[in-house]
Amino acid sequence: MTGPDPEYLLHATGLTKSFGTFTAVDGIDFAVQRGESFGFLGPNGAGKSSTMKMVGCVSPATGGVLRVFGQDPATHGPQIRARLGVVPQKDTLDEELSVEVRVRTTELLEFAQLTDRAGSTVEPLSGGMKRRLTIARSLISRPEILLLDEPTTGLDPQARHVLWDRLFRLKRSGVTLVLTTHYMDEAEQLCDRLVVMDHGKIVAQGSPRSLIAEFSTKEVLELRFDTDDHSQQAGAIAGIGERIEVLPDRLLVYTQDGDVAAAEVHQRGVRPLSALVRRSTLEDVFLHLTGRTLID
Amino acid sequence: MSASVSTSTSGAAPAAWRSVFGSWLTAYKRTWRGSIFGRFLSPLMFLLSLGLGLGSLVNKSSGGVDGVPYLQFVVPGIVAAQSMWVAMGESTYPVMGAIRWNGKYYAMLATPVGINDVLFGHLLYVAMQVTGATAIFIAVAALFGSFTSWWVLLCLPVTILTGMAFAVPVFAFSARQETDSGFNILFRFIMTPLFLFSGIFFPVSQLPGFLRPVAWVMPLWHGVQANRSLALGSPDFAAIAAHAAYLLAVIAVSAWLARRAFTKRLVV
Numbered sequence: 001m002t003g004p005d006p007e008y009l010l011h012a013t014g015l016t017k018s019f020g021t022f023t024a025v026d027g028i029d030f031a032v033q034r035g036e037s038f039g040f041l042g043p044n045g046a047g048k049s050s051t052m053k054m055v056g057c058v059s060p061a062t063g064g065v066l067r068v069f070g071q072d073p074a075t076h077g078p079q080i081r082a083r084l085g086v087v088p089q090k091d092t093l094d095e096e097l098s099v100e101v102r103v104r105t106t107e108l109l110e111f112a113q114l115t116d117r118a119g120s121t122v123e124p125l126s127g128g129m130k131r132r133l134t135i136a137r138s139l140i141s142r143p144e145i146l147l148l149d150e151p152t153t154g155l156d157p158q159a160r161h162v163l164w165d166r167l168f169r170l171k172r173s174g175v176t177l178v179l180t181t182h183y184m185d186e187a188e189q190l191c192d193r194l195v196v197m198d199h200g201k202i203v204a205q206g207s208p209r210s211l212i213a214e215f216s217t218k219e220v221l222e223l224r225f226d227t228d229d230h231s232q233q234a235g236a237i238a239g240i241g242e243r244i245e246v247l248p249d250r251l252l253v254y255t256q257d258g259d260v261a262a263a264e265v266h267q268r269g270v271r272p273l274s275a276l277v278r279r280s281t282l283e284d285v286f287l288h289l290t291g292r293t294l295i296d
Numbered sequence: 297m298s299a300s301v302s303t304s305t306s307g308a309a310p311a312a313w314r315s316v317f318g319s320w321l322t323a324y325k326r327t328w329r330g331s332i333f334g335r336f337l338s339p340l341m342f343l344l345s346l347g348l349g350l351g352s353l354v355n356k357s358s359g360g361v362d363g364v365p366y367l368q369f370v371v372p373g374i375v376a377a378q379s380m381w382v383a384m385g386e387s388t389y390p391v392m393g394a395i396r397w398n399g400k401y402y403a404m405l406a407t408p409v410g411i412n413d414v415l416f417g418h419l420l421y422v423a424m425q426v427t428g429a430t431a432i433f434i435a436v437a438a439l440f441g442s443f444t445s446w447w448v449l450l451c452l453p454v455t456i457l458t459g460m461a462f463a464v465p466v467f468a469f470s471a472r473q474e475t476d477s478g479f480n481i482l483f484r485f486i487m488t489p490l491f492l493f494s495g496i497f498f499p500v501s502q503l504p505g506f507l508r509p510v511a512w513v514m515p516l517w518h519g520v521q522a523n524r525s526l527a528l529g530s531p532d533f534a535a536i537a538a539h540a541a542y543l544l545a546v547i548a549v550s551a552w553l554a555r556r557a558f559t560k561r562l563v564v
Contacts, residue, residue: 019564058405059564078312078408086406092399094323141407 009034009145009176010055014064017050017200024050026200027064034144037177041187041282042197043292048180049089051197052149055178057081069144085143085175089150091134095123099133105140111166112136128159132166139170146170148179152186164189184282196282198290208282215288216280217242219258223251223265223272236270245287254284312409316417319404324421335429339436342374343367347440361499364528371442372527373496375433375451376519379459382429384487386422387463388479391470394418401562415551415558419463426459427452445529454526454536457543458519465550471557490516518542 010032017025025047032038040048053059054066057073057080066073068080099109099118109115112132117125122133131151138146151167152160167190171177181187187194188208195205204211221241225233231246238244241255255261258277265275286292324331351366361369394400404414430452437443469482493503494516500508511517518539525531 056406058402058562078410081406082408084406088399088402088406090399092403094398094400096326097323 008032008067009069010038010178011067011070012055012064015051015054015061015066016063017047017054017059018062023200025054028195028197028200028202030195030202030205032145032176032178034176035171035174037171037190037192038179039187039191039194040178040180040197041182041184041191041194041286042180043182043286046197047200048182048197049149052147052178052180056084056086056147082141083144085138085141085146087131087134087138087146087148087151089153091130093122093130093134093137096121098122099125108136108139111139111169113162113166126159128155128162131155131159131163135163135166143175145176145178148177150180150182152181152183160186184286187282194282196286196289198286198292203289204285211282211285212280214285216284217254218256218280219254219261220278220280220284221253221255221258221261221265222274222276222278223253224249224274225251225272233270233272236268237265240264240268243288252284252287254280312407313413313417313420315407316404316409316413317420318417319400320418320421321424332428332432335432336436338378338429339374339433343371343437343440343442346370346374347442367440367442368444368528369524370497371437372448372451372523373494373520375430375437375455376458376516376523377491377494377496378433379426379430379455379519380462380487380490380516382426383422383459383463384466384483386425387466388470388482389476391418391467392473392476392479395471395561401558405562411555411558411562414562415467415554419460419467422463423456423460426456426463430455430459443527445527447526447529447531450526450531450536451523454519454522454540454543457540457547458515458523461515461519461543461546461550464547464554468550468554468557471554471561490514495520515543515546 008031010030012031013029014027015025015029016023016027028047028051030038040046040051042048050059054061054073055068057068057077060074069083071080073080098121099114106115106118109118112135114129114133114136117129122130125133135146135148135151148167152163155163164186167177171190177190179186179190181190191208193205193207194211195202196211197203204215206214223233223237227233230248230251233251234244234246237251237253241253241261243254245252245254253261253265262275262277265272347367347370351370354360354366360366395402401414405411409417434443434448434451438448466482469478473479493507494500494511494514496516500511500517503511522536522539525536
């Protein structure tokens with residue numbers, strides 16, 4: 001086990017969290033540099049939130065070494081927390097207070113695009129507004145690291161894009177972002193680098209692009225058939241592309257050229273209900289690594 | 297397990313409990329008008345029903361209790377009982393809410409604030425509520441001639457102790473509850489019997505022998521006895537000191553329990 005490296009804001013080796021006999025985080029290693037945007041990608045129950053709570057110094061590690069700003073959460077919890085901003089999975093806002101009372105500075109309300117709602121109580125705000133208010137609150141202390149646990153879960157697409165835009169601005173202003181997500185599009189949008197977690201372990205790490213290059217093909221051909229069991233159709237297209245994944249509702253053909261693969265399917269006389277060619281995403285990386293989709 | 301996340305605040309932010317107290321105060325600023333109105337209304341209702349209504353009957357038929365007019369007998373006890381109600385109200389739903397409903401404690405713990413600050417800051421706010429309610433009650437009751445001695449002013453600190461001897465253990469209880477159904481049991485099977493059988497309306501010596509020790513063990517009886525002794529103007533200070541010491545002991549033991557319950561619930 002190596003000692004803390006001062007180059008990193010966040011450094012973990014063999015980090016473990018157990019609840020009784022259940023191991024939520026199973027000896028993971030990661031390191032985050034200043035100014036980076038770092039993500040934990042994985043399905044529900046992968047250990048992302050447990051990891052975030054340990055980093056946030058509100059949950060003690062069961063094993064391993066964790067250093068935040070080079071300090072040990074076990075001995076310097078308050079000092080570390082003073083330099084962190086935390087956006088928890090569930091908004092912890094007092095809904096009866098006004099927006100203004102929660103976040104005093106006009107600068108932050110402007111940033112959160114809530115200036116015209118400053119006098120309103122929190123309760124009637126939309127999900128996206130509450131989320132932005134939670135982020136504004138987490139920024140009051142000018143944190144060096146912002147921890148975001150599933151920042152856009154439960155928001156509609158437009159609200160998510162507004163939020164991503166705000167987070168992107170924060171990153172440009174020098175704030176280090178550490179986030180968890182089970183959305184691959186979010187990870188691709190926001191993360192310079194990420195780790196893929198499954199069952200408490202890190203199964204892969206790198207930039208979104210390098211992960212896709214390493215674990216998937218350039219393109220994916222998605223085929224849907226009029227059947228209850230797509231595995232029955234897999235035999236008919238065997239050998240096309242580099243690899244075939246069977247999902248309950250479709251077949252995925254991994255290939256460098258989706259159009260060529262589609263033509264080949266047609267040539268064999270196979271007639272799917274629909275055929276769609278798309279680029280590989282982190283979802284495909286995850287599927288390949290774990291055999292499962294991110295969102296069940 | 298709890299020991300390995302540092303919850304002390306030494307060096308980081310001196311007296312972080314101040315921010316916790318301030319946060320509860322900020323929330324209270326929105327509702328204080330209604331709350332103060334209720335604080336005035338409650339003594340008025342008791343003075344009318346027990347002092348003028350029941351009191352005149354008791355005085356007529358038996359000349360008060362041990363020669364003391366019923367109003368002067370009963371009001372010091374009600375002062376103690378009210379601190380129990382205020383303390384219970386402030387340490388049940390608000391504590392559960394801050395853990396389960398709005399996550400207020402978790403939001404606090406994400407900052408340099410630690411478990412001790414969360415607990416102490418919130419308890420201080422409860423103490424403030426008990427103090428305000430008691431001061432108003434004593435002032436209103438004094439206008440109605442409920443007290444015969446200036447010693448009644450010492451009822452304020454005694455009553456704060458009484459209230460906190462309920463608030464602190466109930467903090468420990470509330471932090472361990474999964475749902476709010478336990479509160480109904482607390483109100484129905486603890487608070488109401490204590491109100492009726494702690495020597496407020498009649499001396500505990502009237503109770504059947506096997507029930508008296510129950511009254512003696514509970515904090516309310518101690519508050520009632522000390523208050524009455526002060527308000528009637530012939531305080532037995534040795535007895536009052538013993539009552540206060542008992543209340544302090546209850547607070548100290550349950551503070552340890554509350555610290556454990558909060559850590560178990562909030563630091564996982």
